[in-house]
Amino acid sequence: MAEVRIGVYVCHCGTNIAGTVDVEEVARYAKKLPSVVISRDYMYMCSEPGQALIKNDIKEFSLNRVVVASCSPRMHELTFRAACQDAGLNPYLYEQANIREQCSWVHSDRKQATEKAKDLVRAAVRRVSHHEPLEVKELPVNPNVLVVGGGIAGIQAALDIANGEKKVYLVEKEPSIGGHMIQLDRTFPTLDCSECILTPKMTEVGQHPFIELLAYSEVEEVSGSVGNFKVKVRKKARYVDESKCIGCGVCEQKCPWKVNSEFNAGLAKRKAIYIPFAQAIPNVATIDKEHCVYFKTGKCRACEKFCQANAIDFKQIDQIIEIEVGSIIVATGYDNFDPSIISQYGYGKYDNVLTGLQFERMTCAGGPTSGEVVLKDGRMPDSIAIVHCVGSRDENYHEYCSRVCCMYGLKYAYLIKELINAEVYEMYIDMRCYGEGFEEFYRRVCELGVNFIRGKVAKITDQAITEDEQGKLTILVEDTLLGEMIRVPVDMVILCTALEARSDAEKIAALFTLNQRADGFFLERHVKLDPVATPTDGVFIAGCCEGPKDIPDSVAQASAAAAKALSLISKGKITAESAIAHVNETLCHGCGRCEETCTFHAAKVINKNGVMVSTINESVCKGCGACAVVCPTGAISIKHFTQEEIKSMVDVLAES
Amino acid sequence: MAVNNSVLIIGGGIAGIQSAIDLANMGFQVCLVEKSPSIGGRMAQLDKTFPTNDCAMCILAPKMIEAGRHANIKLLTYSEVLAVDGEVGNFKVSIKKKARSVDEKKCTGCGVCVEKCPWKVNNEFDLNLGQRKAIYFAFPQTVPKLPVIDREHCAYFLKGKCRACEKFCEAGAIKYDQEDEIIEVEAKAIIVAAGFDLYDPTPLREYGYGRIQNVITAMEYERLSSASGPTAGELKRPSDGKIASDIAFIQCVGSRDVRSNRYCSSVCCMYGTKEAILAYEHQPGTKSTIFYIDLRAVGKRFQEYIQRAKDEYNVTYIRSRPGNIELNHHTQNPIIWYEDTTTGETKSLEVELVILCQALIPPRDIQEMASILSIELDEYGFVKTPDGLSHPVDTTRVGILACGCVHSPKDIPDSVVQASAAAARAAEILSGGT
């Protein structure tokens, strides 16, 4: 390596440093240090002339290292690095000694402050002579984006990006996009019809030139890293040719086989070949292989017979589509908690105990009862109880609060009053009306004469002990405000079930190297300031897969995720951190300690023709240095923070 | 001078900063206008943040610096929007850049002037619990690192004497004759992130704020518990500087109350709990009682946070809205009268310090801002959102967006998310969509 030629510059910073530290003395002292070629002191190093001084010296004395003793590097490191670069010196050959914030400003004794300043300068000089030039790596960013999940969050994210005229692949595992929102009747607190808001967006997605919709598909494999992901998507066989099917629905009419409709939460039937709902996007039929008799017995083929477009294709098979994207937005949503495991609520046992979702379908004009709120036997209920926190805020199931139940509970109360004006009981723990206009809605519902009972429901039973409990469901609940156990007989019970993490969340997490909380929802990069980013660069999360939230919040989060993806794209390149981990392969054992400790999944052990060695994904490594500490052989070193560099400082500073 | 920026952002709090950074990273020019001398906003005043208890400044400071350094962001601090003409695509905004009496180019932010200035005044950043100089930095981590002379209190401006700062400033940056400057800015879109103000509980006389020394507001508490605050993080109560070890928090002070504001302020339940936990961390054993109506712990990890407060931090929750606070004249302790609604008994509780969890209210100058921007406000004075579901960040005027608490009270994560959303929406508008 070429001879080390160091220039040292000691800043007066007016009297800020010179007031307590004898800067001239420090400069004189520095001059004597090994391989220091030139050493000066100056009033304001950060000023234009100050920087010019450095630049000239670099040329004139052909310096290859620079040390500035001034303020904190957190203040001006970038400034001086830039100065070095201007003079054609690699910015990483620069080191700053903090003799202001950490010396002149905190000590009053001139002699000692000066001694300390000398030490700090000596240490900096020692360190900088170990510095190596680092190249600033830039990797291109593929402008395409993958959005996983076709619910409101996914849709919003896709549209935001597509409207920015960037290509989006939207992957939805169900036959149609729409997610949970399309199943809802109206949205709180404004009571807009949720379909009416969502359908236009869905259509827009369906027709958008920049969106490629991959419905009835699932992501199978993800490789690569931020800017350049390679994704394998499995497009499941519908047994219907999407290009031919016109969505006329004849096949559906003619299909003789009935199955419970997921869309209607089991309140109605659908056929074995079906279009999940009227506004489905894409509007094509799908054969439910499990229930289709042809696939079971080889007979029937009714749909095929009646399809003019002859779109039916029993031989269709799953396709694997490979796409390349620069960033990924995961918006896989949530599952509804299944209340049947809370046996004392009798869901599944009593016909008239419904889940929130079922009630949504019931009040929905297009729903199975075409908007009628009716009991199983078709009667109209006189009294309805709405039970909150079913599966939420309960150690036995989910400790967390599902955030939306209070509000949709109130919404039901409102709708019931509006539609059939039955007696309504809300059984709650706290009324969590935290959002814009929520408290007001709460007041409106109060005005309607809804009964609020503060208490957790203990039991729902059909065992009558009094006259008026006959033929009704009786709810046992402690009214914590009266402090006594009460029995409330009602005709119908609606359970406000919790929102829980997708049953396959773990699989998804593994796929996109996301981290999960104990309750299964995905972990963000930073709760406060990076709520949609994840530890994996280039992968963002939006909507309920990050935690229960209402529609506006999901939409906002989706847009936020879109913003992140867009800014990644418009930068066009990622400047990879230069001061990152580096593996010396002759020393590496491939033991994988680094892989285990790396929070960002940057370190990976690979099989390099038979030998196991660790590799660092440079676009992902943040240079935190944890891997170097656990590396037993010294194979991993952190550029710009090598052991030599730091030890050289220790050696100087520890001696007194 | 005229600057052509694509997006103008009003308000340099966490929301404004986030939008600015996102847009700047998307390659747009951003002009960030902040009326106070430094960006940072309310979050800079907070000690720690729920539910993770991480220090607000630790996570805010890097963002402030990023915004301060970003090539695509022009900071206009200590500035106010005077007028907005034109419409989406070409707004013409005139901004008053108030005189700092300090030359931004020359000042090195060394702070000698502040040291040498002989005049002390109450520090509004610490809600007047502490003092600052007549020439001052709003707080240690300010961005930009520039002091400002408070002309109302500077002896030179009052009596024409002193000039201490000028004497000691080697950089020669002090400029007493500096004048307010009017800057014309062109913007294609505008994002309003003016944040919120805090409800002054004085009108709720039953709580005795202003009358009883040891009844303080939550924000005052934040400053007290902050390591960089006036008491260097010690919870000294106002009356006698005694460290309070028995504290009560009262929720919904000015929220959910027809006499003041009907709406719920969304964050009080949580920050109340946070402050109780911090009290315990500052002084283990500290007993806290929180009076609430409904515990609105609706966010991620919130419910668990409440549980931890109960289990580990000696926090008791009582469901009640106290009716009256009296003063024990010997101990200076406040005595809280309340009904425990879960038992029905009316009781009194004597504590050493009462903290009123005050409501978040729209910025006091929102009305004039609204008329300048000609956007509609809702009944409370928050910015109105015509289509909350599909366009949660739009206002009633095309091309003007809003995010953060100026919309409705919300916590930091929600503000940040909304800020990014606003950025995305602005980008959409700038690239021709609507």
Place this chain on the structure above:
Amino acid sequence: MTLEDIIKETKTYYCLECGKCSSICPISRHNPSYSPRLMLEKALNGFEGDLINDQELFSCLSCYNCLLRCPADVDYPLFMQKVRALASAQGKYGVPAHSGTLQSLMRLMSNPAIEQRRLEWLSDEYRISEKADILFFVGCAPYFESVLDFKTGALDIAKDSLKILNALGIEPMVLADEKCCGHDLLWTGDVKTFRKLAEHNARIIKESGAKKIIFSCPEGYRTFKFDYPHYVDLDCELQHITEFLAENMGKGKLNFKEAKKKVTYQDPCRLGRHLGVYEQPRKLIEAIPGIELTEMEHIRDESICCGTSAWTNCDAYSKQIRTERLLEAKATGAEMLITACPKCQIHFKCAMVSKGEERGPDVEMDVMDIVNLVASALGDNGSE
């Protein structure tokens, strides 16, 4: 000491440059660019600079394979030891394993002013004497556990050694201010510190009045036996615990209970090739009823080294050596690999660490020191 002196002392000038050393050197087998012969040749041609700046200088395992085979009787290991001293004197070192933590600890230990707390593991179940003829040398065991990130078992070796000695009715001395024997420093060229350690140990052992020192660590044994004499004078009988036990087992004090196990035995370089102790450990193992010893392909003086030494240049080749050796051990069908050196155990266990998703060949296998094996087989009246 100059290169010349070294050449003389190690009889390097006899070198025939036949390359036999390289051909049986375990390192060369995996790392062709490393050749003992070339090292010697460099020295003989007086290319001192090349020699000292050669990273590979610190790769030698001092496994003694070359020494045993060398037709010219050149002491290559000693040559390495000395040249490394030369190199480190000029600030040239190898790549220390574990960031050099262990060397650092040894240097710190060498400071006369410190008073270690190295016997805190010593509970009352072990009986030791204040004064006795026999001294048990603990070695660095108390430090290993707190540096390495896996269970090294080093302390268990010390404990079980005492357990067995007690069972034989021997209550040895254990010194609270014993220090590292200095082996690793000597072999990485830090002679200065080595001397300090040697002098200290010699002094306190003299003071203690011990007549015989028993080691559970062959490195300590070797160092005391071959290296100390050059620096300090200490005349004590030295024995490895296996030798001692093999001797005294017959005295009927050790009763073993049946222990069904199929084991294989790793000859540590130092105990084996350096000190010629091959038979005693095997005798011990076979003495335990039910234990079946199945030998590996390479044993006794042909045994393969555990791959690294003196906490330096622990590189990929060293890993390969270990992997091969472990596969050889597994191939015997034994359930357990028995070693007689704490370092062997540590190095093998380390080689088994595999925390990545992608994994190399499965070398997972129980490893245990012979001392632990014996102790675990002691009958009740054994541990009285």
Place this chain on the structure above:
Amino acid sequence: MNGFNLSRSICTRQLLQTKRRRKITEFEPRIIVFACNWCTYAAADIAGTSRIQYPHNVRIIRVMCSGMIDPIYVLRAFERGADGVIVAGCNYTDCHYIDGPVKCDVMFEKLGKCIHTLGLEDERLRRELISTSEGTIFAKVIKDMVNQLKKLGPSPFRKKVKS
């Protein structure tokens, strides 16, 4: 039993310390602080900007993350005669790299054991979590440590100490 050796080592240690104490009149300890760039180093800067005075005995070495601090750095500092070392960084929730402090703790625990076995007073090694705004706390920690070390006397590894 084995009491002998231990008790001897203990009393000699005490003896030695008292000797040391007598020898030193008001010595100036040297403290090395390893500080993470994002919190503790920033806190030290804040201490500066707010002109909070603290003893000059401290030398701060900046690392990006407390999870980057290798035990060798600390041991090396002691080898070179540091009287005390502080391993400092973000709080668990503030970490720029998500969980550096946790990794640092793991390292620190092992390191502590080594230092202990070596016979160094445990007080010479400290783990501190200091956030950005806590300039006052930084200064306080330094003051404490200096006082503590003055009581303890110089580290046995100081070049000065004769034996």
